[in-house]
Amino acid sequence: MVIVGKKPKMRYVTACITLFNRGEKEILLRARGRSISNCVDVAFLLKKSFYSNLKIKDIAIGYDEAELDENKKRYVSFIEILITK
């Protein structure tokens, strides 16, 4: 699994390439909140620039509950993209 955050996209692209080179066949990309768009970009950067046969095997969205204080809860959306080469 690669958790996509706010760093430059190429960091996550490189992380995925490393995993594929180690023999992984599938990688789960996961991102929360504002980083969700980064996550989609990473998937398509991989497909466009590195693995033209890359398949988007599954996409899931949902929300995590993040407990802030004792009684306050916040909801954060997430996306999970399963890619396979």
Added chain:
Amino acid sequence: MVIVGKKPKMRYVTACITLFNRGEKEILLRARGRSISNCVDVAFLLKKSFYSNLKIKDIAIGYDEAELDENKKRYVSFIEILITK
């Protein structure tokens, strides 16, 4: 179809409620680039606060080509979420 942009999320939530009240059974939420996370939030705001039976029927991601100048092209990721009540 509701195109989700950078306005406050409740605007898009309200737009969807209006469509459902007019008799629509399905709504396609679409967003590009940075607004993708907003789009996921809108889907779950609707589900959590208004339609507990709301179903995420389909999720698609992809990228649009946006031509800037004569020869310059940019790619913008998009998401489409099909919701049904």
